[in-house]
Amino acid sequence: MVNVKTNITLDFLRISNLLNRYGAKMVSEVGLNSIQQWVILRTIIEREDISIGELKEEMLVTKQNMTGMINRLQQSNLVTLFQDSEDKRRTRVKITEEGIGVYEQLKSLRNEFNDQTYHIYNDQEVLVLSDLLNRLVEHLKEK
Template sequence: MDQVQRDIVLNIYRASNLLERVGRGLVNDVGLCSVQQWFILGMLYRQGELSLKDLTNNLLVTKQNITGMVQRLKQSGHLTTWEDAGDRRVTRVGLTELGRQKFEELVHSSGLSNKQTFAQYTDEELEQLSAALEKLVVVLQQQSEGKKE
């Protein structure tokens, strides 16, 4: 069973690298610099304005990383930032119309890519894979948080 677990971890890393490669191509096609920028646009598109802290927690990156990524997206006209009205220490982040358009372009192109990628799977297999990966993410988050303390 140990070998199966090692194979799973190796294949997840391999899949992650390949997804990063495919994702880089998709974001480059719409003029973004990284897959992480796509994730930020997507989170704001789905959830509306968020604080920098919320973005940091949801994307599992450091405060320094999110600050730099948000700054670059702001400079390129995809995001806007402002002080929270109730707490001036909190920076809020929202999409501009350009950011919304870029994300919608990515939804379209990634949808086409996903159809090709997952064409060989049944709906049931996709649901099982999704559930298994979600479970793995929860366990890894718990382990990660346990090591911080």
């Protein structure tokens, strides 16, 4: 069983490298600099607006890294920053119309990629895989 677990970990590393390669190609096609910018845009769209601190927690990066990524997105007019109405010390982030447009382009590329990638699984297998991976992510975040 030790070898199986080691192989799974190594497979995750290979998958990560492959996904980074494909993801980098997709984001460059729409003018983004990194996959992290894509994840940030998606998170903001899902939450409508979010604080930089909440984004930092979601992305598992330092506040300094998050601030730099957000500033680059703001300079590209993809997000806007504003002060939290309840806590003036907190800065919130909202996506702009231009940011939504970039995200929609990425969504199309992502959907094509997902169709090509996951066609080897049936719907039930995709749901099981999603559940297993989410559980592993949550477990690793606790450590």
